[in-house]
Amino acid sequence: MSIDPATLKRLQTILPPNCLVTDPRAKKPFETDGLTAVKQMPGVVVLPETVEQVRAILRVCREQRVPVVTRGAGTGLSGGARPQADGVLLGLSKLSRILEIDPDNRIARVEPGVRNLAISDAVAQYGLYYAPDPSSQIACSIGGNVAENSGGVHCLKYGLTVHNVLGLTVQTLEGDELVLGGATLDSPGYDLLALMNGSEGMLGVVTEVTVRLLPVPATKRLVLVAFASLEAAANAVGRIIASGIVPAGLEMMDARAIAAAEAFVGAGYPTDAAAILLCELDGTHDEVDDQCGQVQRLMKSLRATDVRVSSSDAERDRMWLGRKAAFPAVGRLAPDYYCMDGTIPRARLGEVLRAIEKLSGEFELAVANVFHAGDGNLHPLILYDANAPGQLDRAEKMGGRILDLCVAVGGTITGEHGVGVEKLDSMCGQFSAAELEQFHRLKAAFDPAGLMNPGKAIPTLARCAEIGGMHVHRGVVAFPELERF
Amino acid sequence: MARDRDDSERVIAAVGEALAADAPLAICGRGSKAFLAGDSGGAMLAIGDHSGVIDYRHDELVMTARAGTPLVELRRLLSAQQQTMAFDPPTFAGDGSLGGAVAAGLSGPGRPWYGALRDAVLGVTIVNGLGERLRFGGSVMKNVAGYDVSRLMVGALGTLGVLLDVSVKVLPLPRAEATCVFELDREAALARVVEWARTPLPLSATCHVDGRLRVRLSGTEKGIRAAAAQIGGEQLPHAAKFWDSLRDQTHRYFDGARPLRVALPSASAFPDVPGEWLTEWGGAQRWLKTEVPAAEVDAAARRLGGRATAFGGRSNGYQPLDEGALKYYRRLKHAFDPHAILNRGRLFAEIGREERARTA
Numbered sequence: 086m087s088i089d090p091a092t093l094k095r096l097q098t099i100l101p102p103n104c105l106v107t108d109p110r111a112k113k114p115f116e117t118d119g120l121t122a123v124k125q126m127p128g129v130v131v132l133p134e135t136v137e138q139v140r141a142i143l144r145v146c147r148e149q150r151v152p153v154v155t156r157g158a159g160t161g162l163s164g165g166a167r168p169q170a171d172g173v174l175l176g177l178s179k180l181s182r183i184l185e186i187d188p189d190n191r192i193a194r195v196e197p198g199v200r201n202l203a204i205s206d207a208v209a210q211y212g213l214y215y216a217p218d219p220s221s222q223i224a225c226s227i228g229g230n231v232a233e234n235s236g237g238v239h240c241l242k243y244g245l246t247v248h249n250v251l252g253l254t255v256q257t258l259e260g261d262e263l264v265l266g267g268a269t270l271d272s273p274g275y276d277l278l279a280l281m282n283g284s285e286g287m288l289g290v291v292t293e294v295t296v297r298l299l300p301v302p303a304t305k306r307l308v309l310v311a312f313a314s315l316e317a318a319a320n321a322v323g324r325i326i327a328s329g330i331v332p333a334g335l336e337m338m339d340a341r342a343i344a345a346a347e348a349f350v351g352a353g354y355p356t357d358a359a360a361i362l363l364c365e366l367d368g369t370h371d372e373v374d375d376q377c378g379q380v381q382r383l384m385k386s387l388r389a390t391d392v393r394v395s396s397s398d399a400e401r402d403r404m405w406l407g408r409k410a411a412f413p414a415v416g417r418l419a420p421d422y423y424c425m426d427g428t429i430p431r432a433r434l435g436e437v438l439r440a441i442e443k444l445s446g447e448f449e450l451a452v453a454n455v456f457h458a459g460d461g462n463l464h465p466l467i468l469y470d471a472n473a474p475g476q477l478d479r480a481e482k483m484g485g486r487i488l489d490l491c492v493a494v495g496g497t498i499t500g501e502h503g504v505g506v507e508k509l510d511s512m513c514g515q516f517s518a519a520e521l522e523q524f525h526r527l528k529a530a531f532d533p534a535g536l537m538n539p540g541k542a543i544p545t546l547a548r549c550a551e552i553g554g555m556h557v558h559r560g561v562v563a564f565p566e567l568e569r570f
Numbered sequence: 571m572a573r574d575r576d577d578s579e580r581v582i583a584a585v586g587e588a589l590a591a592d593a594p595l596a597i598c599g600r601g602s603k604a605f606l607a608g609d610s611g612g613a614m615l616a617i618g619d620h621s622g623v624i625d626y627r628h629d630e631l632v633m634t635a636r637a638g639t640p641l642v643e644l645r646r647l648l649s650a651q652q653q654t655m656a657f658d659p660p661t662f663a664g665d666g667s668l669g670g671a672v673a674a675g676l677s678g679p680g681r682p683w684y685g686a687l688r689d690a691v692l693g694v695t696i697v698n699g700l701g702e703r704l705r706f707g708g709s710v711m712k713n714v715a716g717y718d719v720s721r722l723m724v725g726a727l728g729t730l731g732v733l734l735d736v737s738v739k740v741l742p743l744p745r746a747e748a749t750c751v752f753e754l755d756r757e758a759a760l761a762r763v764v765e766w767a768r769t770p771l772p773l774s775a776t777c778h779v780d781g782r783l784r785v786r787l788s789g790t791e792k793g794i795r796a797a798a799a800q801i802g803g804e805q806l807p808h809a810a811k812f813w814d815s816l817r818d819q820t821h822r823y824f825d826g827a828r829p830l831r832v833a834l835p836s837a838s839a840f841p842d843v844p845g846e847w848l849t850e851w852g853g854a855q856r857w858l859k860t861e862v863p864a865a866e867v868d869a870a871a872r873r874l875g876g877r878a879t880a881f882g883g884r885s886n887g888y889q890p891l892d893e894g895a896l897k898y899y900r901r902l903k904h905a906f907d908p909h910a911i912l913n914r915g916r917l918f919a920e921i922g923r924e925e926r927a928r929t930a
Contacts, residue, residue: 152732189764189837196823245712247721248689263894268835268875270854271675271686271725274892274918277901279688279721283714300770327629329652329742369770371862372793430630430711460711499733500712508715515715519702523906530901543716 088128092149099141106130118166127168138174155230160221163505197228211334213298216243234283234398236501247282252295285536290532302367311358318360319434334365335459342453349414352407411455419468427491427501448483462500513549574622586701597728599670605882610916637669640752656684656741669733675725678776687723696731699907728913730906744788750784750808759783762897779848791857797817829857841870841904
């Protein structure tokens with residue numbers, strides 16, 4: 086299958102040659118996103134330079150009834166940008182201008198292809214920054230962040246993308262331009278702005294984003310705390326929150342992740358610890374002073390084996406280094422790893438980590454845990470070797486079991502990476518048929534023809550029926566030993 | 571405490587019966603915001619008895635409660651654990667339910683710094699217009715599975731579903747607060763606030779009215795002492811009373827005819843309209859008492875990148891509709907409530923009537 090000639094011809098008339106990619110070698114980089122196990126050569130790649138071109142492309146797709154998949158920087162981790170063999174891959178990387186910086190209103194208006202970090206870089210001269218910082222922030226684009234409602238290390242205090250986007254311009258497949266929100270707060274009417282965040286390119290194409298900027302905190306300090314057991318570390322997370330402190334970031338790493346990070350970058354982490362917490366506190370000097378003292382006292386009372394506080398920006402950056410390099414560091418332990426993204430209520434951290442350990446034994450695959458403990462967002466990394474027969478399959482099955490576990494304790498299958506194609510099956514376990522049908526009707530309100538990113542994010546009922554046995558096997562619910570609510 | 575009572579079966583049955591009889595329902599929580607929403611006709615579906623806290627753990631920062639639970643009781647429960655709904659929903663006439671707060675989508679004086687009510691909503695259970703009980707979102711901070719239907723319910727005035735329960739993020743109460751007062755005219759006050767908002771001060775609310783600017787600082791004791799010393803001004807005693815009166819519109823500025831709500835970019839100049847202003851949210855929300863018609867104020871606000879809307883009171887309210895979005899509003903209404911059973915004609919009058927004509 087490939088793109089039909091009539092569609093290609095029409096695209097050639099509306100786009101200059103440098104905006105159209107048809108050569109298979111040139112199309113190759115677009116066959117996958119950050120979920121590299123999923124590959125599909127696109128029918129054609131279009132790289133518009135103007136919003137007018139985006140609108141013209143959508144018109145062609147609508148009239149030719151050709152599917153269109155929108156792509157940002159291609160760093161997504163759930164296959165949300167997997168192309169269609171007979172479709173158009175709409176890359177927005179050339180729409181990369183910062184249109185306006187308004188320091189008095191603390192906003193920036195940018196095109197969707199602007200890189201996340203480029204926004205903070207551009208506004209640093211005003212003492213401002215853009216808060217959400219997914220780990221791919223050096224490469225990922227703001228349009229992609231909106232599509233996935235991306236998070237990062239600082240969500241607990243500063244929120245996800247949806248909390249930091251004030252306005253969007255969205256093009257629908259039917260040719261309408263929706264201007265949602267803007268420089269003001271809380272417009273009357275349905276909150277389509279919130280709805281677009283995390284909609285995975287299923288409802289429209291974002292062509293402009295107004296982001297909220299925050300003053301750079303006067304001080305940031307990092308407290309590193311080591312524990313002799315995972316449970317003790319998990320318990321400490323809840324105690325920090327309960328004590329009335331909302332840390333800017335609260336991360337956890339287990340022994341395998343600590344060892345890998347140490348071997349990779351030598352951040353000075355205690356390698357004899359079963360787990361470490363990294364607790365970042367920010368604010369004015371006096372506030373951070375107060376909170377640092379409070380956290381240190383609390384951690385000592387919870388029998389931490391080691392408590393260190395950064396005394397300079399350089400030391401703080403060094404202490405963060407091991408966490409920031411954790412994924413590539415774990416990547417050195419095995420040829421491949423599979424990154425999960427479930428979120429659970431914090432109180433269940435200890436038992437869920439134990440259950441993951443058990444699954445690791447059952448599937449004979451090692452797991453390293455690096456995650457956003459403060460908001461309960463787990464990133465178990467399942468280590469495997471794609472060249473060893475059966476290992477990828479085992480890793481995927483084990484991943485599915487971990488997500489079932491997250492749902493069983495009252496959590497969710499994805500905290501920040503999205504469903505894409507990767508977690509379609511797990512969606513069947515989290516939502517009822519009526520809920521999935523409601524999602525499909527919502528999608529149809531924006532895209533009745535079903536041409537935008539077809540087959541992603543929400544599984545069909547037929548698919549769920551087929552795999553039904555995965556979740557309720559002969560009437561037996563997964564993880565019957567766990568209390569449900 | 572509120573009665574702990576699960577009335578959801580009755581609510582689901584009521585929607586089913588209304589659907590079968592093609593008789594619309596007007597959803598009512600505690601009725602404290604009836605003045606805002608306009609008339610929707612139909613038989614009253616009371617959810618005030620569907621109340622009680624389903625789950626609250628202070629170390630999770632999440633609370634799940636039934637929609638009819640009174641806000642004042644939730645406030646009491648949370649403050650006993652030194653926590654708060656930081657979006658601080660108005661309790662007009664001292665009342666209001668959690669479901670009503672979500673349906674109206676209103677937030678208090680701290681909104682620019684703590685986030686809006688919609689920011690804190692993590693999950694909902696609803697009954698849609700087909701009488702189906704549906705759960706979206708969850709009780710965890712981060713959740714991107716499926717479309718964000720939970721936040722779509724915020725401000726939808728019950729037109730997309732009857733809320734059964736809601737999970738919201740709560741926050742620790744600040745350990746210390748101070749409110750500093752400055753004698754300034756409204757332009758000078760705005761300039762001051764805009765300048766401070768660009769710096770990392772622990773601001774949590776601002777309000778200018780009657781020639782006085784009040785600035786609230788929230789944080790740790792040492793942090794607030796230092797910040798208050800830095801910005802200066804007189805300290806306001808019993809400041810919580812003032813901020814509550816602003817939130818609940820019991821401050822004397824709100825006596826008499828209800829002012830227009832003018833949403834503007836926070837640093838924007840004031841629209842050139844005669845009247846009496848109250849400025850809050852760092853400049854992003856301003857209230858105007860004026861004789862000038864709402865449509866004219868709106869036109870002036872739009873020239874500055876803002877909007878003016880009536881906040882109840884005037885006949886049916888002035889809620890100018892965004893033409894581009896209307897088509898999608900209608901379709902969303904249809905996707906959730908195809909027979910326009912729920913709060914028919916509310917929010918945007920056109921939706922209920924036209925959907926009904928189409929599906930009849």
